[in-house]
Amino acid sequence: MNAQPLLSVRNMTRTWDGVHGCRNVSFDLYPGEVLCVVGESGSGKSTLLSAVSYQTRPDAGSVWYDTRDQGFTDLAALPGARLRLLSRTDWGFVRQNARDGLRMQVSAGANIAERLMAVGDRHYGELRRVAGNWLQKMEIDAGRLDDRPVSFSGGMQQRLQIARNLVTHPRLVFMDEPTASLDVSVQARLLDLLRQLVTDLGLAAIVVTHDLAVARLLAHRTLVMRGGEVVESGLTDQILDDPQHPYTQLLVSSILQS
Amino acid sequence: MTTQHATVERDDHYNFAYLDESTKRMLRRALLKAVAIPGYQVPFGSREMPLPYGWGTGGIQVTASIIGRGDVLKVIDQGSDDTTNAINIRRFFGRVTGVATTESTPAATIVQTRHRIPETPLAAGQIMVFQVPIPEPLRWLEPSETETRTMHALAEYGGMHVKLYEDIAQHGHIATTYDYPVIVNDRYMMRPSPIPKFDNPKLDGSPALMLFGAGREKRVYAVPPYTRVKSLDFEDHPFRVETWTECCDLCGSRESYLDEIILDDAGTRRYVCSDTEYCNDRQAQQRAGGIPDEAAA
Amino acid sequence: MRATTPMIEVRGLGKMFTLHNQGGMRLPVLEAVDFDAAAGDCLVLAGPSGTGKSTLLRCLYGNYLATEGSIRVRSGNEWIEMVGAPEQRILALRRDTIGYVSQFLRVIPRVAALDVVAEPLRAAGVDAEEARARAAALLQRLNVPARLWGLAPATFSGGEQQRVNIARGFIARHPVLLLDEPTASLDADNRKVVIELIREARAQGRCLLGIFHDAEVRDAVATQTLELRPALAATADMEQ
Numbered sequence: 001m002n003a004q005p006l007l008s009v010r011n012m013t014r015t016w017d018g019v020h021g022c023r024n025v026s027f028d029l030y031p032g033e034v035l036c037v038v039g040e041s042g043s044g045k046s047t048l049l050s051a052v053s054y055q056t057r058p059d060a061g062s063v064w065y066d067t068r069d070q071g072f073t074d075l076a077a078l079p080g081a082r083l084r085l086l087s088r089t090d091w092g093f094v095r096q097n098a099r100d101g102l103r104m105q106v107s108a109g110a111n112i113a114e115r116l117m118a119v120g121d122r123h124y125g126e127l128r129r130v131a132g133n134w135l136q137k138m139e140i141d142a143g144r145l146d147d148r149p150v151s152f153s154g155g156m157q158q159r160l161q162i163a164r165n166l167v168t169h170p171r172l173v174f175m176d177e178p179t180a181s182l183d184v185s186v187q188a189r190l191l192d193l194l195r196q197l198v199t200d201l202g203l204a205a206i207v208v209t210h211d212l213a214v215a216r217l218l219a220h221r222t223l224v225m226r227g228g229e230v231v232e233s234g235l236t237d238q239i240l241d242d243p244q245h246p247y248t249q250l251l252v253s254s255i256l257q258s
Numbered sequence: 259m260t261t262q263h264a265t266v267e268r269d270d271h272y273n274f275a276y277l278d279e280s281t282k283r284m285l286r287r288a289l290l291k292a293v294a295i296p297g298y299q300v301p302f303g304s305r306e307m308p309l310p311y312g313w314g315t316g317g318i319q320v321t322a323s324i325i326g327r328g329d330v331l332k333v334i335d336q337g338s339d340d341t342t343n344a345i346n347i348r349r350f351f352g353r354v355t356g357v358a359t360t361e362s363t364p365a366a367t368i369v370q371t372r373h374r375i376p377e378t379p380l381a382a383g384q385i386m387v388f389q390v391p392i393p394e395p396l397r398w399l400e401p402s403e404t405e406t407r408t409m410h411a412l413a414e415y416g417g418m419h420v421k422l423y424e425d426i427a428q429h430g431h432i433a434t435t436y437d438y439p440v441i442v443n444d445r446y447m448m449r450p451s452p453i454p455k456f457d458n459p460k461l462d463g464s465p466a467l468m469l470f471g472a473g474r475e476k477r478v479y480a481v482p483p484y485t486r487v488k489s490l491d492f493e494d495h496p497f498r499v500e501t502w503t504e505c506c507d508l509c510g511s512r513e514s515y516l517d518e519i520i521l522d523d524a525g526t527r528r529y530v531c532s533d534t535e536y537c538n539d540r541q542a543q544q545r546a547g548g549i550p551d552e553a554a555a
Numbered sequence: 556m557r558a559t560t561p562m563i564e565v566r567g568l569g570k571m572f573t574l575h576n577q578g579g580m581r582l583p584v585l586e587a588v589d590f591d592a593a594a595g596d597c598l599v600l601a602g603p604s605g606t607g608k609s610t611l612l613r614c615l616y617g618n619y620l621a622t623e624g625s626i627r628v629r630s631g632n633e634w635i636e637m638v639g640a641p642e643q644r645i646l647a648l649r650r651d652t653i654g655y656v657s658q659f660l661r662v663i664p665r666v667a668a669l670d671v672v673a674e675p676l677r678a679a680g681v682d683a684e685e686a687r688a689r690a691a692a693l694l695q696r697l698n699v700p701a702r703l704w705g706l707a708p709a710t711f712s713g714g715e716q717q718r719v720n721i722a723r724g725f726i727a728r729h730p731v732l733l734l735d736e737p738t739a740s741l742d743a744d745n746r747k748v749v750i751e752l753i754r755e756a757r758a759q760g761r762c763l764l765g766i767f768h769d770a771e772v773r774d775a776v777a778t779q780t781l782e783l784r785p786a787l788a789a790t791a792d793m794e795q
Contacts, residue, residue, distance in 0.1 A: 030643055081412045103399075103420070107427050110420045117423065118416025124426055124492040146427045192665045199677070217663065221642050235617060235642050242619040246575030253576060 004066060006031045006172060006204050007052070012061030014051035015228070022048040023228045024061070031171065032202045036215035036236065038251070039225035045208045046176055048225065052206065053093060053174045054083055065172075088118055092165030092173040096180050098157035101164070102149050108135065108160055109145040115168045134163040139193065155186035159193065166197065175207040179214060191217050212255055216240055224248045266352025266359075275322040276354040281305055285323035285478070289469060292480035297442030298410070299393050304476040314347060314372060315473030317389035321370050324385065324469075325351065330358045332366035337374040337515070337532035344372075361535050373436070375457040377514045377536040380466035382483060388451040390472040393479065395439045395449045415447050418490060426495055435500065441488050442481055450487075456499045456515045461487040504529040509540035559593040560629070562731055562762035563615070567624035568638075570610055584610045588624070590781050594730070594760040597753060597776045599767060602783035608766045609658070611783065612733045615764065616655045617645035628652060628731060650678055653731045656724030658739065660716040662709045668694065668719050669704040675727035693722040697748055713740040725752050732756060734765035738772050750775045 005028035015021030022044035029035050039045045051058045054075050063075045068090065075083065087093070095101040102111055112131040113121075121127055132142045138159040140152075149157050158178065165173060178194070179187040195218055198205060207218055215222045215236050222239045224232040224247065232245040243249045275282070281303070288302040307315040325331065331351055335344040339361040347370065348359050360366050363378040370387040380386065396406045399417040409415070418439055425433040438455040442448045450461060451470060461468060461481055468481040481487060491497040505512045507528045514536055516529040531537035570585040584607040592598045600608040613619040615626060617637060626637040630652045635644060649655075654675070663671070672690035677683065694704060697718040708716050717740045724732060734753075738746045746769065753776045756763055767773040 033643075033646075084412060084414070106420055106424050109427055110424050113423060114416060114420050116416075117419040118414065120416075122419070122491075122493045124423060124494050127423065128427075188664045192663065195663075220646055234620075235645060237618050238620060241613070242572075244573075244620065249575050 004072065005029060006033075006066050007206075008064040008072075009052055010062050010064075012048075012051060012058045012063060014047055014056060014058045016047075019228070020044070020047075021228055022051065022225070025223075025230055026061075027223060027230075027233060029172070029204055029206065031204055032198075033221065034198055034203075034205045034207060034219045036219035036222045037206065037208045037225060038210065038212060038215050038222055040210055040251075042227075043225040044228040045210075045225050047228075049174055049176055049206060049208045053087065053091065055093075088115060089168045090170050090172065092162075092170045094158075094162055094165055094173060094175040094178050096177040098149070098154065098161045098181075101161040102157060104149050107146045107148055108140070108152070111149065111160060111164050112167050115164065119168065130167065134167055135160075137197075138163045139189075153186075155182055155190060158182060158190060162194070162197075166201065166203075169201070171202075171204060173203055173205045175205060177209055178207065179211070180209070194218060212240060212252065224251065266349060266356065268356030269353045272354045274327075274355055275325050275351070276307075277305060277319065277322045282323040285319060288478050289320065289323065289480060292469070292478050293467070293482050295446070296481055296485050297440075297446030297448040297479060299477040299479045301476055302478050304473050307473065308350075309346075311474035312391065314343065314370075314389040316471030316475075316478070317370050317372070317387050317473075318347060318350070318471075319473060320387045320469050320471035320478060321351065321368060322354075324387075325355055325357060325368060327355070327357060329367045330360050330365055332360050332363060332369045333371075334369070334374060334376065334533075334535075335372045337376075337517075338534045340534065363535060371453075373452045373454075374515070374532060375453055375460045377531070377533045378539075379460075380464055382465040384466040386466055386468050388453075388468065388470045390449070390451040390470045390477075391474075393449060393470065393472040393475050393477040395447050410446060413445070415441075418447060419492075422490060422492065422495075426492070432491065432495060432497075438497075439490050441490065443485050444488075447490075448479060448481075448487075454500065454515055455489065455497075458487070458489045458497075459499065463487075502529060506531045506537060506540075509537045509544065511537070511540060559595050560760070561591055561593045562596075562629045563590075563592040563764070564627040564634070565590050565615075565625070566627075568611070568614065568621055568626060569623040570607065570614055570619060571622045585614070585621075585783075588781075588783070590779075592762050592764060592779070594762050595757050596778050597757055597763040597765065598779040598781055599765055599773050599777040600783060601773075601780050603785075606783040606785050608783055609735055612655070612735050612764065612766065615731075615733055616653060617649070618655075630730075652729055653733065654724050654727060654729035655733045656721055656735060656737050658735045660708060660720040662707070662716070664709060665707055667705050668699070668708050668711070671708060671719055672722040672726055675723060675729075679727055689726060690722065693726055694719070696752075697722055698745060714742065714745070717741060718745060721749060721752070725756065728756075728759065728761065730761055732761055732763045734763060734767075736766050736768055738767065738769050746772055 007029040010026050012025045013023045025048055037045045037048055050056050052063055064072055065075055066072050109128055109131040112134050113127040116127055132145055135142045135145060140156055140159060149160055152160060179190055182190060191214060209215060219236045222236045223230045224239065226247045232239060232248045239248060240252055243252045285302055288300045292300045305319060307318055309315060333344045333348040335341040338344060352359060363376045368385045368387060372389045394406055395418060396409055400406050422432050436454045437449050437452040438458055440448050440450055440458060450458060463484055465483050467483055470479045489497040502516050506514065506516060508530050511531055514531045514533055517532045519528045519530060521528055566589055568585055568588040572582040572584060574580045600611060602608060610619060614621045621638045627634045628637060628648065630648060635648060669687055669690050672694060673686035676686035676689060691704060699715060699718050708719050721737050738749050750772060753763060
């Protein structure tokens with residue numbers, strides 16, 4: 001059992017108007033662990049993700065992260081430059097819409113290699129080789145390295161966005177509804193790819209989704225959100241098979257049986 | 259010999275150098291800050307000038323704020339002293355300052371330029387003023403001004419290499435040939451204005467002071483004398499300047515930047531030095547028997 | 556009776572379901588369950604359907620949350636209390652100590668049967684090649700034809716899926732193994748293989764708990780029987 005969590009959230013609140021958003025959220029995330037935050041629209045899950053990744057500052061509470069060089073640190077104490085560096089190297093953020101997370105006007109290779117160039121890699125041939133490997137890992141034909149993402153299908157764009165985020169070997173990846181914009185068959189493929197990557201790379205991840213099947217497939221643990229609060233948390237299989245909270249029971253019973 | 263022009267009659271309906279004294283002071287403060295932080299873009303209150311944006315208002319304002327009665331001004335446009343713009347700007351300063359003007363680089367104390375650095379090396383004590391259309395090297399990558407300022411503050415320049423990477427991916431080499439981005443003093447990324455990359459090495463460690471003014475964008479920046487200016491590249495695609503197989507048709511130079519001139523509908527071409535002063539000087543030396551005329555050889 | 560290492564200690568275990576969406580109806584399924592199980596045991600859960608046999612197994616895996624009582628499991632030299640344990644602890648137990656063969660294989664699309672079976676070994680740190688080799692050997696024993704190993708089990712028959720499930724459960728040699736109707740869809744030959752696997756597991760000192768619909772299998776493997784009665788106090792009958 002890991003002694004030290006990778007990320008610790010304590011009594012965190014972030015609201016837009018004092019009411020809407022997320023309130024009083026606490027959880028720990030351990031290395032290599034996937035946590036799903038499930039909830040319906042308006043439950044506050046996207047706000048939670050945004051606040052935990054410090055893209056917006058929490059109104060109250062704290063978020064602690066185990067940085068590589070400074071140990072377990074309160075993110076509020078990090079200067080802006082450090083936080084930006086952290087989010088570009090040790091973290092990834094995968095957006096629901098791939099277009100929001102990619103540079104659509106440059107090639108797939110440039111998209112993947114950008115974070116490496118940002119940390120100082122200056123060998124073109126090497127950058128290209130690494131980018132090509134990542135394309136293959138994401139099951140995209142390596143011959144498309146110089147193509148722009150506009151010419152990719154939605155599923156390919158999303159896989160490209162993921163590759164772009166993983167190239168610096170982050171330890172923590174935030175994902176906001178990574179499959180919501182995709183067709184069902186494409187979703188299955190992407191989820192499976194994510195599942196493998198998480199295991200192979202030892203990634204920790206926080207995945208926001210409204211789809212319980214995504215939680216079942218990807219997550220060790222799940223938080224259930226409603227009206228801005230976490231109503232239940234536990235092992236994913238326990239949440240889905242033995243839901244305790246009335247809202248969770250309602251959510252689980254609403255899944256159409258296949 | 260290059261032409262030393264007759265002093266133009268100063269029109270004293272205008273304040274010396276056209277700008278009022280407060281504006282000059284504001285600009286000088288901005289320029290001091292720019293010199294103190296090499297390559298950093300300093301905002302300034304760009305004034306309405308008697309010519310539209312895109313015609314060198316930034317460069318003119320910089321020159322206007324630093325020029326004094328004892329200065330000697332040279333103005334070039336694409337390397338030439340005798341294009342319409344160069345003539346007009348030179349005449350403008352003549353009218354509002356009465357200072358002497360020249361076509362000779364060694365004789366000038368201030369050289370205002372659009373899109374070239376003279377071939378003749380500059381000396382300590384000289385000032386080059388560059389006309390800049392877009393000062394922000396990251397603008398193509400990031401449209402937001404607040405974001406690009408943050409990127410400069412944090413030296414987040416990886417995105418610029420994305421552009422170079424993309425060039426190599428699409429064209430096999432870095433295709434940018436002018437306004438080639440540089441890092442100044444190992445810190446700030448800068449656009450050297452649309453000078454050909456051929457001229458970038460002239461910025462590195464130059465004894466002259468380089469000042470850059472963008473009127474529409476309202477920014478000035480500077481490279482102080484003897485400052486390191488390094489052009490961006492990759493380890494396996496190092497920075498290279500342009501080369502020609504031809505030499506100048508008029509003076510035979512193999513060292514200067516050549517313009518390609520098409521002479522007729524059949525596509526007959528001629529290559530001549532872009533820097534007219536440099537070319538004329540060499541021709542004069544050849545006539546006087548000083549240097550061999552390689553073109554004639 | 557030879558002395559053996561106790562592996563599981565359950566005291567006063569109760570599981571009550573509260574169905575909030577049915578007016579808060581409360582459903583007691585387990586009540587005051589007590590038993591012990593040791594290394595080398597195969598404890599069979601018996602009783603009519605609806606008496607909570609599956610529920611008990613799920614509580615032992617942390618899949619259901621016990622509402623009262625205690626479940627202690629030996630992990631290495633420590634005893635771990637599962638009721639109320641933090642999630643990381645349960646995850647660690649599942650990885651290292653407690654294996655579970657569910658009644659139906661949960662099919663993940665696109666993952667080959669071989670990798671489904673190899674996965675518990677990979678999670679324990681065994682390298683890919685060795686894990687796959689051991690998975691292949693086990694699938695072979697269970698008569699799953701080699702041509703199926705590279706395919707995802709979604710299209711397999713019920714019996715084939717169940718054999719993949721069994722292989723996955725037995726492969727990592729967890730000290731405790733929970734079996735929920737492992738032979739339900741199997742023919743006589745494959746039932747025999749499962750009986751052999753259970754016997755070998757017992758001989759290796761593993762502690763098994765199982766629900767067996769089939770009387771023949773039950774009789775062949777059981778060392779203890781736990782009779783569950785509808786939400787009444789249960790007793791453990793010792794055989795031999």
